[in-house]
Every structure is written in C-alpha cells, then in structure tokens.
Amino acid sequence: MEYKEKYLPAARGLYNDFLKKNKMFFTKERAQLLDFIFEQKGHFSADELMFEMQKGDVKVSRATLYRSLSQMVEAGILGESDFGHGHTHYEVTVGTKPHVHLICTETGDVKEVQSRKLEDALDDLAMKEGFRIKRYKIQLFGVSKGTR
Numbered sequence: 001m002e003y004k005e006k007y008l009p010a011a012r013g014l015y016n017d018f019l020k021k022n023k024m025f026f027t028k029e030r031a032q033l034l035d036f037i038f039e040q041k042g043h044f045s046a047d048e049l050m051f052e053m054q055k056g057d058v059k060v061s062r063a064t065l066y067r068s069l070s071q072m073v074e075a076g077i078l079g080e081s082d083f084g085h086g087h088t089h090y091e092v093t094v095g096t097k098p099h100v101h102l103i104c105t106e107t108g109d110v111k112e113v114q115s116r117k118l119e120d121a122l123d124d125l126a127m128k129e130g131f132r133i134k135r136y137k138i139q140l141f142g143v144s145k146g147t148r
Ligand SMILES: [Zn+2]
Pocket: 045, 083, 085, 087, 089
C-alpha cells in the first residue's frame, strides 16, 4: 500500500486528538494542509512548503501555516530538525523509522542513516534511567567523503 494511504489516517487521528484536547476543530483547511504535507518527500522548511502550496491550489496564510506546523509537531505527526541553515526543517514521523541525520557542512547535504547498535545503546541508557523514549533527534555535523 502507498505510504500516504497507509499512514494518513493515523496522522489524522493524532491531529484530531490533539485539536480536541486543545479545544480546536479539525477544520477543512487543517485537513487539506495535512494532506498536502503527506505529499512532500523527505525534509521541508515552512517556506518550501508555502512555495509548493502557492503553486497548487492550497491557500493558507503564512501565520496559519506556521501555527499548524508547530501543532503537528506537538501532535507527534512531524519532527523538526535544525540543519544549521537558519530555519527549521520538518518531516513526517508517522510510520517512519527513527534515524540520525548526517549533515555535510560543506554541501548542506543531509543523509539519513539508521543504526540498530545506536538504538540498542539508547534503549539501554533510557532503561537504566527508568525512562521511556518516544522519539529522538540526533544530528551529526561534518564533512562527507569526497568533499574537501
Ligand atoms: Zn534548509
């Protein structure tokens, strides 16, 4: 099944729960925005999203967009990361595996990697502290091979 079909309903559920808890409504505009976000590949900034939306027929004000993005982070639908570009990058985290970002400071390229060993180490660390990990965010800044 396609990723969007598979995970969008779960994301809608999370957003709806979040909005209800905060006495807000799952409006048509919010549903449309969430749907649009599920069309994005990988990481995107608010400005990139705004640009894509303006090309399409989704009309949302900048203020609404920023507010909605932070709501979706709180609802557990989006993750935010800082790649040292001076703006926040978002990515859908529903149905995706936690990963580490390798950020090349020369080219700005971002690579996603996963490590079972690292996850085990983090689980072990958390367990010793009586802590349950819900998500993690690890960014490594450096220079990739082949780049000076
Ligand atoms: Zn950027």
